[in-house]
Amino acid sequence: MQAFLDIFDIYLLEAVINGILLGGVLALLALGLNLIFGVIDVTWICYAELVMIGMYAMYFIVQYYGLSYFIAAPFTILLVAILGAALHYLVIAPLLTAPPINQLLATGGVLFVLQSFATVAFGIDFRNLGIRLPVLAFGDMNFSYARLLSFLAALVGMVAVYLFMTRTFTGTAIRAISQDRQIMALMGVDTKRMYLITSALGGALAGLAACLLVLQYDVHPFVGLSFGPITFLICVLGGLGNFIGGFIAAFVFAEIISLGGLFSDLEWGYVLAFAFFIVMMFIRPAGLLARRR
Amino acid sequence: MLELRSVNAGYGTFQALFDVDLDVKAGEAVGVIGPNGAGKTTLMRVISGLIRPSRGSIRMEGVDVVATPPHKIVSLGIAHVPENRRLFPQLTVDDNLKMGAFMKEARGHYGERLEVVFDLFPRLKERRNQMAGTMSGGEQQMCAIGRALMSNPKLLLLDEPSAGLAPVVVQQVFELVKRIRARGLTVLIVEQNVQQVLRVVDRAYLIEAGTIRASGTSAEMLASDTVKEAYLGV
Numbered sequence: 456m457q458a459f460l461d462i463f464d465i466y467l468l469e470a471v472i473n474g475i476l477l478g479g480v481l482a483l484l485a486l487g488l489n490l491i492f493g494v495i496d497v498t499w500i501c502y503a504e505l506v507m508i509g510m511y512a513m514y515f516i517v518q519y520y521g522l523s524y525f526i527a528a529p530f531t532i533l534l535v536a537i538l539g540a541a542l543h544y545l546v547i548a549p550l551l552t553a554p555p556i557n558q559l560l561a562t563g564g565v566l567f568v569l570q571s572f573a574t575v576a577f578g579i580d581f582r583n584l585g586i587r588l589p590v591l592a593f594g595d596m597n598f599s600y601a602r603l604l605s606f607l608a609a610l611v612g613m614v615a616v617y618l619f620m621t622r623t624f625t626g627t628a629i630r631a632i633s634q635d636r637q638i639m640a641l642m643g644v645d646t647k648r649m650y651l652i653t654s655a656l657g658g659a660l661a662g663l664a665a666c667l668l669v670l671q672y673d674v675h676p677f678v679g680l681s682f683g684p685i686t687f688l689i690c691v692l693g694g695l696g697n698f699i700g701g702f703i704a705a706f707v708f709a710e711i712i713s714l715g716g717l718f719s720d721l722e723w724g725y726v727l728a729f730a731f732f733i734v735m736m737f738i739r740p741a742g743l744l745a746r747r748r
Numbered sequence: 749m750l751e752l753r754s755v756n757a758g759y760g761t762f763q764a765l766f767d768v769d770l771d772v773k774a775g776e777a778v779g780v781i782g783p784n785g786a787g788k789t790t791l792m793r794v795i796s797g798l799i800r801p802s803r804g805s806i807r808m809e810g811v812d813v814v815a816t817p818p819h820k821i822v823s824l825g826i827a828h829v830p831e832n833r834r835l836f837p838q839l840t841v842d843d844n845l846k847m848g849a850f851m852k853e854a855r856g857h858y859g860e861r862l863e864v865v866f867d868l869f870p871r872l873k874e875r876r877n878q879m880a881g882t883m884s885g886g887e888q889q890m891c892a893i894g895r896a897l898m899s900n901p902k903l904l905l906l907d908e909p910s911a912g913l914a915p916v917v918v919q920q921v922f923e924l925v926k927r928i929r930a931r932g933l934t935v936l937i938v939e940q941n942v943q944q945v946l947r948v949v950d951r952a953y954l955i956e957a958g959t960i961r962a963s964g965t966s967a968e969m970l971a972s973d974t975v976k977e978a979y980l981g982v
Contacts, residue, residue, distance in 0.1 A: 624855060627839070627846050634836040640818035641796055641828050643851030643899065 466717060469596040474713030475706065476598070479606035480667055482705035484682060485689040486613060486698060487660030493633050493696030494653045497547050497558050501566035503683025505542075505658060508569060509535040509665025510674040514582050524586060532662035539658020540651050548650070566679075573676035581673035588670065605667035612663045613702075616656070629653055633696065685725075688732050694742025704743055708732075749774045749934055750795070750826075750903055755804035757794045764790040766958045767804070772903065777925070777935040779945045779952035779966075781979060787958040788938040789831050792907045795936075796828035797821040808903070823851050825902035829909065833892040837881025841872055841891055844880050848898030857900065865894040868927065886917035893924065904928065906937040910944065922948050942979040946970055 488502050499505075509531050516527035546565060550558050588600035620626035628644045629652070639646050672678060689708055693700030708728050715724030735743075750772040757765045764787040772778045780788050793799045795806060797818035806813040808824045816824060827848075835844050845865060849858045866873040869890045875883060880891055889909055896904060906925065910918040918941065925948050929935055939945035946952060946966045954962040954975060962974055969975050 624846065624850050627843050628850055630843070631836045631839060631847050634838055635834055637798070638830055638834045640798060641822060641830065642847045642895075643819050643822040643854075644847075645817070645819045 465595045467714075469598075470713045470717040471710065472596070472598065473602065474710040476602040476606040476709075477713060478706035478709030479609040480664065481682075481685065481689055481709050482702050483609040483612055483660060483667070484664050484686040485693065485701040485705050486616060487657045487664070488686055488690050489693070489696055489698055489701045490616075490653060490660070491657040492690065493698070494629055495543070495547065495551075495650050496633075497551075497555075498562065498695075499542070499657070500559060500562040501542070501569055502657075502661060503679030503686060504566050504569040505535055505538055505661040506665045506668065506682070507573060507674065507676065507679040508538060509662045510669040510672075510678065511573060511577055511582075513666055513669045514584060514674050517584050517586075518582070524584070528663075528666040531666055532659050535662030535665060536655045536659035539661065540655040542658070543651055543654035547654070548647070570676050570679070577676065579676060581675045583673045584669055586670065599671070601670040605670060608663065608667055612660065616660070619656075625649070625652060685728075688729070692732055692735060692742055694744050697742060697744050700742055700744035707743075749776075749809055750936070751805075751807045752795070753805045753807075755791075755794060755801045755806060757790055757799055757801040757804075759790075759799070763802075764958050765794065765801075768955075768958075768960055770953060770960065772934060772936050774902075774934055775932065776951065777929050777937065777949040779949035780936070780938045780955055781940070781942045781945060781952055781969075781975070782955035782961075783978075784940070786955045788955055789907055790958075791955070792828060792830075792905050792936075792938055796826055796905060798828075798830075822899050822901070823853055826905065827896035827899050827901035827903070828905040829892050829896045829907060831907040832911065833888050835880040835888055835891055835895070838879055840877050841880055841883075842876045844891055844895050845872070845898050848895035851899060854899045858898075861898045861900060865897050868897070868924075869894050885913050886920060889913065889917075889921055890924070893928070897928075901933070903934045903936065906935060908938055908940065910939065910941045918944065942975070 484506070488499060491497060491499050512531040512534050513527050516522050516530060517524055542565065546561050547558065550561055588604070591598045591600055591603065620630055628639070628642070628649055631642070632639055632644070632646060632649055636646065668682070672681070685708065689704045690701050692708070693702070693704035711728040711731055712724035715727035752768055752770040754767040754769060755765055756763065756767060768791065780791060782788055790799065794801050795813070797813065797816070801814060808826060811824055813821060813824065836847065839847070845862060846858070849855060849861055854861065871887055872890055872894055875887065880888060883891065893906070893909070909921050909925070913921060922944050925935060925937065937945060937949060946969055949966055951965050952963065952969045953960050954969070962969070962972060964972065
């Protein structure tokens with residue numbers, strides 16, 4: 456009996472830690488989406504597809520051109536940042552004053568364009584970097600290096616965004632825009648330019664997420680579906696546009712998935728997480744930390 | 749310094765200003781008085797570029813304000829303290845002041861300007877890490893004026909600085925306007941509180957239904973029958 460409990464605790468601890476590691480990457484994904492929503496008041500339905508394009512970029516730079524992972528990563532982040540700015544400039548900016556449903560439909564359209572583009576251009580094969588990172592054994596627990604690395608990189612990315620948003624003039628202006636759009640011109644702020652910078656930043660976060668996810672998952676045109684919906688649920692659970700709420704919600708979700716997976720199959724973890732989401736929507740429809748208006 | 753010539757402006761099909769002529773000379777304090785809905789706020793908004801005139805010219809030290817993009821107008825030396833203060837309620841006092849120094853020309857002097865503002869409003873220094881939205885109305889008005897001063901403006905536009913404040917605080921706000929003037933700033937101030945504002949300014953314009961009805965020195969305005977009957981209740 457005592458031996459059983461010891462092993463049980465080790466597994467529990469392993470699942471908790473894996474949940475934290477998963478939460479880091481989910482929080483990074485949620486931050487990008489929240490940033491766009493909080494500042495521009497637009498939801499990028501195609502956010503996960505930007506990540507998908509970034510994963511393909513990693514795949515081609517590493518596998519096709521044979522460059523190292525660490526050279527490919529900055530290129531990918533830059534590429535997806537440009538893609539984010541282009542998405543804003545070409546699709547969102549002309550629709551800024553349009554009803555929200557039109558904006559949703561337009562970015563939803565971009566989702567299908569990107570999926571179809573990837574299918575035509577890259578085919579439907581599952582591809583991977585061919586990098587297999589070792590597993591770290593710590594006591595009786597096993598952690599994948601890929602997850603550990605992703606967690607740390609996601610944390611660094613989030614801290615960098617936090618410093619940018621709180622320490623710089625531009626970051627402060629980005630936070631201010633969501634509180635009072637009309638008077639930004641009085642501060643000498645060109646809102647159009649701020650929206651472009653924010654979109655590029657959102658894209659860069661999607662690019663960073665792509666660099667990290669490509670270590671753990673194969674890339675194919677529909678890979679966005681495996682983490683797009685959960686990113687949206689995290690943002691909604693945390694209160695759309697609320698950075699801290701999204702951060703907490705990401706870890707809550709990740710722990711439910713990880714611990715749920717411990718007691719039965721991994722799929723049940725997801726079932727529990729989504730069930731939790733539905734219940735929470737009845738209890739706190741505006742999110743864990745609803746944005747105060 | 750500031751020169752408006754036959755300015756017409758409005759919102760959509762509603763016209764709020766009709767052929768307004770107005771001058772502010774360097775070092776002056778000028779008041780704009782008039783009833784609710786006369787177009788006082790529109791006048792301020794059209795000067796700072798929040799709305800564009802449909803016709804007419806606005807010049808700041810000879811520069812065409814109408815041809816300047818709205819976010820560049822603050823660089824001409826015009827700072828606007830909008831009606832109802834419009835602070836960023838969920839930013840700290842520090843961050844609100846930082847936004848006032850956003851433009852490139854002001855960033856380099858951020859530290860000095862902060863000292864000037866804290867010297868003028870010691871209360872803001874005590875509250876620098878507090879969310880602006882949680883302060884009292886008077887403190888928020890200080891913060892709004894402080895934010896405008898961060899850009900080191902030549903001309904300060906004040907829109908109803910006494911609105912919604914307790915009488916004692918209103919007194920303090922007008923004292924502040926005097927102190928700001930003493931620092932050599934030119935001030936254009938819109939007020940419903942006619943008696944108070946005429947004690948602070950050199951000259952004033954009376955605006956009604958979007959047109960300038962009268963203008964003159966404060967003494968002339970105080971003595972004028974139109975002003976007396978309608979606004980001073982004498």
